[in-house]
Amino acid sequence: MYRAYPCVRGEAGRFASDTHAVVEEAAFTLNVNGRNVMAAMVSPVDLEDFIVGYLFTEEIIKGPGEIESIKIEKSVASVLTTNPFRVTGRKRVILSGCGGSAAGIDPKKLKPIESDLILPYDAITDCIREVMASDLHRLIGGIHSVGLAGPEGMIRRAEDIGRHNAFDRVIGYALRNGIDRSRTFAVSSGRISSETVRKCLVANIPVIASRGASTSLALDIAEWAGLCVIGFVRGEKMNIYTRPWRVEGAGDVAIER
Amino acid sequence: MYRAYPCVRGEAGRFASDTHAVVEEAAFTLNVNGRNVMAAMVSPVDLEDFIVGYLFTEEIIKGPGEIESIKIEKSVASVLTTNPFRVTGRKRVILSGCGGSAAGIDPKKLKPIESDLILPYDAITDCIREVMASDLHRLIGGIHSVGLAGPEGMIRRAEDIGRHNAFDRVIGYALRNGIDRSRTFAVSSGRISSETVRKCLVANIPVIASRGASTSLALDIAEWAGLCVIGFVRGEKMNIYTRPWRVEGAGDVAIER
CATH class of the missing domain: 3.40.140.10 (Cytidine Deaminase, domain 2)
Known part of the structure; x- marks a missing residue:
């Protein structure tokens, strides 16, 4: 860390x-059912809890039972869920802890x-x-x-x-x-x-x-x-x-x- | 503040x-040439410097000379630029100060x-x-x-x-x-x-x-x-x-x- x-x-x-x-600090990319849902800067350790928590708080899953598999390769995690057609539809907003730039580097x-x-x-x-x-x-x-x-x-x-x-x-x-x-x-x-x-x-x-x-x-x-x-x-x-x-x-x- | x-x-x-x-803490939306380019949580005061700085660091403008007008109404700022066809094309990434959620509330x-x-x-x-x-x-x-x-x-x-x-x-x-x-x-x-x-x-x-x-x-x-x-x-x-x-x-x- x-x-x-x-x-x-x-x-x-x-x-x-x-x-x-x-x-x-490392770049991290999350794909759900083959589709990219986010890229974030993270601490690159023990990512499973983070992935499950993120999918839940973003309301992509209702609970861990909806996760079929998590595969992590280097900085990319690929998740398969039991609700393959659920998408994240809400507006993305830059956060108050940061604000401003949201550009990749x-x-x-x-x-x-x-x-x-x-x-x-x-x-x-x-x-x-x-x-x-x-x-x-x-x-x-x-x-x-x-x-x-x-x-x-x-x-x-x-x-x-x-x-x-x-x-x-x-x-x-x-x-x-x-x-x-x-x-x-x-x-x-x-x-x-x-x-x-x-x-x-x-x-x-x-x-x-x-x-x-x-x-x-x-x-x-x-x-x-x-x-x-x-x-x-x-x-x-x-x-x-x-x-x-x-x-x-x-x-x-x-x-x- | x-x-x-x-x-x-x-x-x-x-x-x-x-x-x-x-x-x-307030939600703030920025439109450039009629198109929404970002929504952020900000301190809702003195927004002109922030808008100019943001457009510059996001490389939407090369300098303040490219701004024709800034109109701010409540939490929405509308900017007209002299380069109306320039768009922000880079990948949006969630920032290390925050990470995780980027959902509107x-x-x-x-x-x-x-x-x-x-x-x-x-x-x-x-x-x-x-x-x-x-x-x-x-x-x-x-x-x-x-x-x-x-x-x-x-x-x-x-x-x-x-x-x-x-x-x-x-x-x-x-x-x-x-x-x-x-x-x-x-x-x-x-x-x-x-x-x-x-x-x-x-x-x-x-x-x-x-x-x-x-x-x-x-x-x-x-x-x-x-x-x-x-x-x-x-x-x-x-x-x-x-x-x-x-x-x-x-x-x-x-x-x-």
Whole structure:
């Protein structure tokens, strides 16, 4: 469910190479009676309970007795049911935990980052502090806070019930105000997943930093496309997983793969 | 972006009526050139930046210059672009922050809860403590932990990169093992949103409790369908938003609406 990932650990501007446990994120496809019913990002372990629960809560089956067989091959599960003509007819809606993007990610179709931005250490820790200090976040919880910042500090902060919505909000602000995104970085109160990495790549934002963790798939895509991912920014500490040269002073520390 | 919601506050088994700020969650539909391109759950404020950012990160527009007009009426935004024949062709994937359910919610199609379950106070606080004590959560972050429990304690715990996947996992476990779900409650490390409430309703799980916040829409649906929602379970404290009689001793405290 996780794997060791090499990184550069920073603390108060000093750096050392290290490894850190990163949670696995994998694409998963579900076919029912030969027809694709969903694709999701999941933790790729023990999928039977998930499949049965999903089919039930999506009202594709009334109970486990309607399942004839489940066959799982790598990231594809094929289910046969006793009600072969039942289909999922309801409108599909993007969820409040996420919102925004619901696009599949094909890294080869993404343009690598083009930017020579190098960030001062303090710009990153200061902006994370600022994004975490959201009044709404403190008052009510349950809201995601995302910022778009530059070397001189915060440019725009946005909050939304959907993490990806908040990303779209700051990117939309940058677009509408003609901001050079190759000179910016994104900061987030929440986890860095493949989809938020994808949004940064589409928008050519060269660095993403978060107080939280990153997923394995987010790091694989970021590594491929040249995005700098910084996780666990807490106080004066941070883990730089990819492109450490974008953080002032961290470029000389080797990441061993 | 939030509203006051009445609740019963519990602390170490003592109760008082109060109100608490709850974050707003609303359904939002986006039409581009007369065609529906998405429906999402959002924070219903300042939507222009979100719309422009979404259209850009989904590669429906190359920049804000391709937008002719944005018209927003209540929860529906209609956009006209200068590239009227561009469509979103990529595969839609459910996101890692959520996973699982992507169904729209029509409360009228949901069956109200049928259960006479009343829970001891300690069963709730103990199970939240247990679900938060996940080793993986502590080690790597970035993972959601959900449990299905009964009055006597935890029945099954599941972790997944997608919050809703973790719910589907424990529901799937209950189905496969013939557990009477009307005698169970769900505990979660994360926010309670409309979709997790919907999963409990489909599975006839009468109580959902979380360390985190609940959204306004989650509470509205729960209130309608008779689900007991308990938020901010921390140490000996909790906020009971709906059906307080399901918590031992809280049934006599008035919720003023």
